[in-house]
Amino acid sequence: MAATRSFRVLPGFGLSLGYTLTWLSVIVLIPLVAVFLKAGSLGLDHFIAAVSSPRVLASYRLTFGASLIAALINTVFGLMLAWALVRYSFPGKRLVDALVDLPFALPTAVAGIALTALYAKNGWVGKLLEPLGIQVAFTPLGVLIALIFIGLPFVVRTVQPILEDLDTEYEEAAVSLGANRWQAFLHVVFPTVLPALLTGFAMAFARAVGEYGSVIFIAGNIPLVSEITPLMIITKLEQYDYAGATAIAVVMLLISFVLLLVINGLQAWTAKRTGRER
Amino acid sequence: MSGAAAVFHGSADHAARFESKAATREPALVKWGILAVSLSFFAIFLLLPLITVFVEALRKGWDVYFAALIEPDAWAAIKLTLIAAAISVPLNLVFGVAAAWAITKFEFRGKHLLITLIDLPFSVSPVVSGLIYVLVFGAQGWFGPWLSEHDIKVVFAVPGIVLATVFVTFPFVARELIPLMEAQGRDEEEAAVVLGARGWQTFWYVTLPNVKWGLLYGVILCNARAMGEFGAVSVVSGHIRGQTNTMPLHVEILYNEYQFAAAFAVASLLALLALVTLVIKTWVEHQAGKASQQSEE
Numbered sequence: 068m069a070a071t072r073s074f075r076v077l078p079g080f081g082l083s084l085g086y087t088l089t090w091l092s093v094i095v096l097i098p099l100v101a102v103f104l105k106a107g108s109l110g111l112d113h114f115i116a117a118v119s120s121p122r123v124l125a126s127y128r129l130t131f132g133a134s135l136i137a138a139l140i141n142t143v144f145g146l147m148l149a150w151a152l153v154r155y156s157f158p159g160k161r162l163v164d165a166l167v168d169l170p171f172a173l174p175t176a177v178a179g180i181a182l183t184a185l186y187a188k189n190g191w192v193g194k195l196l197e198p199l200g201i202q203v204a205f206t207p208l209g210v211l212i213a214l215i216f217i218g219l220p221f222v223v224r225t226v227q228p229i230l231e232d233l234d235t236e237y238e239e240a241a242v243s244l245g246a247n248r249w250q251a252f253l254h255v256v257f258p259t260v261l262p263a264l265l266t267g268f269a270m271a272f273a274r275a276v277g278e279y280g281s282v283i284f285i286a287g288n289i290p291l292v293s294e295i296t297p298l299m300i301i302t303k304l305e306q307y308d309y310a311g312a313t314a315i316a317v318v319m320l321l322i323s324f325v326l327l328l329v330i331n332g333l334q335a336w337t338a339k340r341t342g343r344e345r
Numbered sequence: 346m347s348g349a350a351a352v353f354h355g356s357a358d359h360a361a362r363f364e365s366k367a368a369t370r371e372p373a374l375v376k377w378g379i380l381a382v383s384l385s386f387f388a389i390f391l392l393l394p395l396i397t398v399f400v401e402a403l404r405k406g407w408d409v410y411f412a413a414l415i416e417p418d419a420w421a422a423i424k425l426t427l428i429a430a431a432i433s434v435p436l437n438l439v440f441g442v443a444a445a446w447a448i449t450k451f452e453f454r455g456k457h458l459l460i461t462l463i464d465l466p467f468s469v470s471p472v473v474s475g476l477i478y479v480l481v482f483g484a485q486g487w488f489g490p491w492l493s494e495h496d497i498k499v500v501f502a503v504p505g506i507v508l509a510t511v512f513v514t515f516p517f518v519a520r521e522l523i524p525l526m527e528a529q530g531r532d533e534e535e536a537a538v539v540l541g542a543r544g545w546q547t548f549w550y551v552t553l554p555n556v557k558w559g560l561l562y563g564v565i566l567c568n569a570r571a572m573g574e575f576g577a578v579s580v581v582s583g584h585i586r587g588q589t590n591t592m593p594l595h596v597e598i599l600y601n602e603y604q605f606a607a608a609f610a611v612a613s614l615l616a617l618l619a620l621v622t623l624v625i626k627t628w629v630e631h632q633a634g635k636a637s638q639q640s641e642e
Binding site: 239 | 443481508
């Protein structure tokens with residue numbers, strides 16, 4: 068340690084790293100450990116009972132099902148939107164480009180009530196869907212709509228820079244070798260974009276799984292039908308069932324950690340495939 | 346992970362490069378098809394909800410709108426939101442700079458693990474983020490008995506709200522700075538130190554000018570999330586009107602009381618904040634794009 072220290076020209080290593088580790092421990096690590104310790108004190112039987120009651124199981128199905136479908140929809144349309152933003156010029160393009168980040172900037176509660184107003188029976192969109200017999204607000208379909216809203220920028224913003232960096236030469240080479248436009252896309256562009264597209268998909272999915280604010284207004288929160296898993300934690304807390312809330316939180320945290328590892332792996336793959344850092 | 350995709354990139358129009366060549370141009374029909382589908386999707390899922398906020402807010406006229414904003418509970422909520430952001434943003438700014446300095450200017454073992462741990466709050470559900478502080482500082486938590494003995498309230502009070510806000514905005518500044526300072530390298534700083542600059546001078550005159558746009562970018566996103574956080578704050582707040590309600594929580598209460606116009610009026614302030622955030626963000630990207638072009642010339 069002392070040997071390497073003498074090679075450091077720049078000052079402040081001890082101070083900055085010490086501060087970083089202390090603050091990280093106080094704000095993030097120690098409170099997170101508290102969740103696992105609390106869950107550990109619960110006993111295995113209690114824990115399993117808490118995380119596998121019918122209402123909680125139904126919430127997993129909704130949360131993961133809706134998150135998966137929303138992420139898939141966002142992957143398809145997010146790729147198209149990123150493509151349009153990179154490859155075409157059209158009026159209002161800069162506005163569209165800036166507003167893609169709206170779900171990052173708009174507080175989730177605001178998004179939640181706006182979507183509910185839009186898709187309720189008397190709302191602009193709800194009114195159009197009502198004659199078709201489609202009810203969105205206060206059904207699982209509403210959850211899906213909210214999760215699409217929240218996840219879209221993840222796909223667009225991970226794919227967009229990769230598309231921008233793409234040199235035209237590869238596609239030109241493909242065409243000069245006799246490929247048509249679709250073949251050039253499928254065999255030249257798509258493989259380059261694929262890791263970023265999967266990263267965007269995984270990020271949108273991970274965000275959707277934990278999402279709370281934008282969903283609870285439009286979901287209607289009907290037990291066994293339209294309750295999401297984060298809401299189950301809130302419900303347990305409101306009943307002063309701290310142990311039950313913690314048990315569900317542990318399940319969610321473990322899933323988050325797995326998704327985080329998957330996303331890190333995908334990002335490394337993207338960097339390798341495209342020669343881009345991060 | 347939220348905000349993770351908002352990684353800093355300069356603005357530049359690439360369309361001309363692709364549209365000028367036959368090999369990278371789609372048939373007109375395909376082009377208009379893609380534009381029509383993607384822009385409709387954008388309009389329905391992003392634009393329409395934004396417009397709805399303002400239309401609903403003004404549905405009952407300007408009088409009701411302003412009445413909802415000057416009501417004492419709304420004022421208290423606005424004040425608390427500003428306080429929470431005013432504390433948590435500077436804390437995370439200092440942390441982000443320290444973390445980026447340690448990570449990018451020095452070599453040490455476990456660096457990648459450290460970066461992953463800093464990113465961790467993004468991948469935790471907001472509700473869980475709130476819960477962890479209830480478990481540490483709540484009545485039944487680790488420090489609960491000690492805190493109540495000394496008559497200190499953390500959970501269901503302002504300190505809990507600040508803590509939850511710090512947690513959810515934890516990675517914002519660090520994650521913008523780390524890739525940027527990594528790309529800058531350490532040659533300039535080392536030269537400054539060799540020429541006799543002190544540590545702070547080096548940071549202030551060499552590092553900061555190089556990363557100022559990325560720093561501003563991180564701070565803006567951090568602030569937007571701090572003011573808009575709902576789930577985490579909702580768990581630790583206790584929803585005491587006029588005392589522990591932030592603006593997003595106030596919106597929820599009004600909405601649940603069927604005071605829709607008032608709820609959307611307060612929501613419209615938050616939507617304006619989001620729009621201002623996006624405008625500054627676009628401007629910063631533009632500035633950074635210009636700066637990087639200049640340095641390449």
